[in-house]
Amino acid sequence: MHQWFPDYPTRDADIVDYRPFTLDGCPVPFRGPAIDPQAAPEGSFFTCLGAAQTYGCFVDRPYPDLLSDRLGLSALNLAVGGAGPGFYLQYPALIAAMNRGRFVVVQAMAARHEANSRFAADGYVEYLRDRVSGDSIDTVSAWSRVLEETPDDAPRLVAESRASWLESMRRLRAAITVPVVFLWFSQQKPAALAWPELRAEVGRRPTVELVHRMFGAFPQLVDAAMAKEAAAMCTAAVNCVSERGAGAPLINRWTGKPIDPANYENRGVEYVALATGRNDYYPSPEMHEDAATALLGAVGGGCDRLGHREGPEMAATARSRN
Numbered sequence: 001m002h003q004w005f006p007d008y009p010t011r012d013a014d015i016v017d018y019r020p021f022t023l024d025g026c027p028v029p030f031r032g033p034a035i036d037p038q039a040a041p042e043g044s045f046f047t048c049l050g051a052a053q054t055y056g057c058f059v060d061r062p063y064p065d066l067l068s069d070r071l072g073l074s075a076l077n078l079a080v081g082g083a084g085p086g087f088y089l090q091y092p093a094l095i096a097a098m099n100r101g102r103f104v105v106v107q108a109m110a111a112r113h114e115a116n117s118r119f120a121a122d123g124y125v126e127y128l129r130d131r132v133s134g135d136s137i138d139t140v141s142a143w144s145r146v147l148e149e150t151p152d153d154a155p156r157l158v159a160e161s162r163a164s165w166l167e168s169m170r171r172l173r174a175a176i177t178v179p180v181v182f183l184w185f186s187q188q189k190p191a192a193l194a195w196p197e198l199r200a201e202v203g204r205r206p207t208v209e210l211v212h213r214m215f216g217a218f219p220q221l222v223d224a225a226m227a228k229e230a231a232a233m234c235t236a237a238v239n240c241v242s243e244r245g246a247g248a249p250l251i252n253r254w255t256g257k258p259i260d261p262a263n264y265e266n267r268g269v270e271y272v273a274l275a276t277g278r279n280d281y282y283p284s285p286e287m288h289e290d291a292a293t294a295l296l297g298a299v300g301g302g303c304d305r306l307g308h309r310e311g312p313e314m315a316a317t318a319r320s321r322n
Helices: 063-071 092-098 139-149 151-175 195-200 207-215 224-232 269-275 285-299
Strands: 021-023 026-030 045-049 074-077 104-107 119-121 127-130 136-138 180-186 236-242 316-320
Touching (some): 045 092, 063 074, 104 151, 136 139, 151 195, 195 207
Parallel strands (some): 045 074, 180 236
């Protein structure tokens, strides 16, 4: 199993102190404030699962913290950048931890690193193992191979990865014994893949560009049908589609001034997000406020008011634009 995970505390040290901590049974550092879920009274906290959006990249106080304030419950933020639902199934200690809480928020995570007949999932955080060559590679490189070697297989492989994602969601939901809120947290609604148009451009445009178009915006490869089916598995579903505050300058926490993008150039792919000097990808503080507000509509009674909903389009909703 590939145990790669993004080192946000090092990358973003000039912007945010993430106060990383670890839990017994899992080597991946999570974002603080730290709590010990085994020592905390049962039901005294809630848990948030997700990727970089729930982790809260570049944000002092992500939505788990904001929701914690409003509910008077501690928040256990178990988000991992680039993670999919299958990530949590690898660590029984994390499942045991979240089952001691009041409820669990499961962000809609990407499906780009789920298994299919060409690739095996390898850690469920960015990597896939090529069943043909045997090597483990990042998801962009993996799907680039498909478009370069067997492009006509792409729609079938996408469908298989989507089916694997739903199965991971089913297994994760079955493992969680407390109420679960499914959260769609994105700058847009789920989008359909326009494969015929994309296929016509294979060989004419850079492969990496086409891979990103095939993935779509975060959560990559997750469409509306998947989101609706996943939401139906859960106790409640919340839809937060917001662009409020997007593109703001990144501020150096030591100087109080915008960071100098030149300091982060040519430092590797992880630093691309800083090399523009602006937050053009992760949710802004305003978007996190929108997510907390939307979630409060479902869990405002500390989970006492949780009720089943049919899916994101029928759920508590926060839609906001700049």
